[in-house]
Amino acid sequence: MIGFAFLLVRRFLRLGNVTLLQQAIQECIATTQSLAPLEGPLDQAVRLVLACLTSGHKLLVCGNGGSASDATHLATEFLCRYREDRRPYPAITLTANGEFMTAVCNDYHADEIFARQVWGLGQKGDLLIAFTTSGKSRNIVRALEESKKRGLESIAFLGRDGGFTKGLATLDVIAPGNSTARIQEAHKLLFHVLCEMVELKLPK
DSSP states (O other): OHHHHHHHHHHHTEETTEEHHHHHHHHHHHHHHTTGGGHHHHHHHHHHHHHHHHTTOOEEEEESTHHHHHHHHHHHHHHTOSSSOOOOOOEEETTOOHHHHHHHHHHSOGGGTTHHHHHHHOOBTBEEEEEESSSOOHHHHHHHHHHHHTTOEEEEEEETTOGGGTTSSSEEEEEOOSOHHHHHHHHHHHHHHHHHHHHHHSOO
């Protein structure tokens, strides 16, 4: 019985002669190769992050769902380290304070969970980094609007065609593709390269 169930699962996991794993790998390769034209925007992102951190300011980072994890991941790479032993640099994830976010949802609206933190924590010279694979997250839009109002520069890591978030940030870094999972994987590659490029130039 177990052997029969295993065969059914194995058959389900095959699409023609290609397994789901093989299909995911092929999609990942295609998405990764499509990132080559982003070298220019990534260089600009490096300059923005360096200008922020070397002038004594901080990063504010946000995203929803899997992108919230990416936001926390990126902030950790700067506050701790990426590769080299160096001093920590200030980076705050705006996704970690559950008490604050539920209060905002209750007292205001979920669209405001990041914008109010940008208002309360952000100062001119700081840099907002926002992640949204769809480009259609209202709370990311509000965060970018608030950052502009407060005089903060911003970087938006977007997916697909950028959605209605495209053009709101100082700089857009758009990973093309239609799969949320592949876009999130592309964002991880992009921000890891960003971390490595920045760390090479940061004072130790």
